Amino acid sequence: MRNGVLLILLCLMPFTVVGGTDRPVSPGSEGTLPVRPLAVPLAVPLETYQSSVVSGGPGRDGVPSIDEPRFLSGEDADRFLASDDIVFGVTLEGESRAYPRGILVWHEIVNDRIGDQTISITYCPLTGTVLGFERGSTTLGVSGQLVNSNLILYDRATKSLWPQILSTAISGPLKGKSLKSFPVVWTTWSQWQSLHPDTTVLSTNTGYTRNYFHDPYGGYHPKRGYYDTEAPPRFPVLHSDSILPPKEVVIGARTSSGAVAFHKESLGREKIMEGRLAAEPVIAVYDDRLGTAYIYQGPAASKATYRDGNLVFEGETYAPDALPLERLNAFEVMWFAWYGFFPETVLHR
Known part of the structure; x- marks a missing residue:
């Protein structure tokens, strides 16, 4: 993010804010959370995950979720976002929204609504993962605990605990159920804005005092500090492997049948790679427009x-994100974390 004098100017400039208030909402204890049957492979029993939980430092809600977010127009967001700043993009019900990583690194969860859908955007800096979940009429919060170095969410309806990557409750009334997710x-920022010029953007006006122009873990341009590819994980993991450096990025997908991962850098070169998830053929395709993959x-x-830059399938041409096949909810993740949860994964590189 831009800093220095610009930070002073931001305090003086009026912004076009879309919805919300300045005051954070106190976490409630009511509501219901939509869940589904177990949707991921389990390398160990849920009880093993539960017994392997460690403290991440701050206690429950010590890292505060953003429960009443405010949003800016893309034009106003240009005042504080640099072109290469990382954002997490979502398109639901025809509406596009960007969540700057520089804000999420301090809060890890945004409880939001897009159209009629109530959602939670969750980010774990320690594993480099961002996942979106349906939240129903409740909200998700940061438990202050970790397993495999990964953020454990809790839902404020039942207080069940949900490791983000596993997306499955390891304790509480919803133990063994999986969350409903979306891509x-x-x-x-420049790539997202180019493809979605009408996007709205999460505002730094969160109601909390944080330096959103500083990442306490290091940086991504270039990767340094905690994010350095060769740096070891900070907390214990259940399974480890050295086939890739610990924080090399892979694109992972999992179903109840198994897990598969593609080395992102290799995929960026090859553009399309074939593989298998359990007995099913899969393909990973790279999207140069966004620097991502499906x-x-x-x-x-x-x-x-x-x-x-496109896919040709049965004589027709499609954008990388629009192939008429079943698309899995794939996401970027540091290799050590993916392997920690899914040691039986098939890796393609």
Whole structure:
């Protein structure tokens, strides 16, 4: 994010704010959370995850979720976002929204609403993962605990505990159930704005006093501090592997049948890679527009070919995110964390 004199100017400039108030909402204890049957493979029993939980430092809500977010127009966001700043992009019900990583690194969860959908955007700096979940009529909060170095969420309806990557409750009344998720894109501000010029953007006016122009973990341009590719994880993990550096980024997808991962850097070069998830063929395709990737599943997946930034499938041309096959909810993740949860994963590189 831009800093210095610009930070002073921001305090003086009027912004076009979309919804919300300045006051954070006190976490409630009511509501219901939509869940589904177990949707991921379990490398160990849920009780093992529960017994492996460690404290991340701050206690419950010590890292405060943003429960009443405010939003800016893209034009106003240009005043504090640099072109290469990382944002997390979501498009739901025809509306696009960007959540700057520089804000999420301090809060980890934004409880939001887009159209009629109530959602939570969750980010774990320690594992480099951003996932979106349906939240129903309750909200998600930061438990202050970790497993495999990954953020553990809790829902304010039942107080069940949900490791973000596992997306499955390891304790509480909803133990063994999985959250309902949707895709979130890890990209840059310039790339997102170019593809979604009408996007709104999470405002730094959160109601909390934080330096959103400073990342306490290090930086991504270039990767340094905690994010350095070779740096070891800060907390224990259940399973470890050295086939890739610990914080090398992979694109991972999982179903109840298994897990698959593609080395992001290799995929960026190859543009399209084939693989298998359990017995099903899958393909991973790279999207140069956003610097991200998608994973599709199905018997016909291998028929797709990459041409000039698009996919050709059965004689028709499609954007990388619009192939008419089953698209899995794939996301970027540091290798050590993915392997920690899914040691039986198939890695393609």
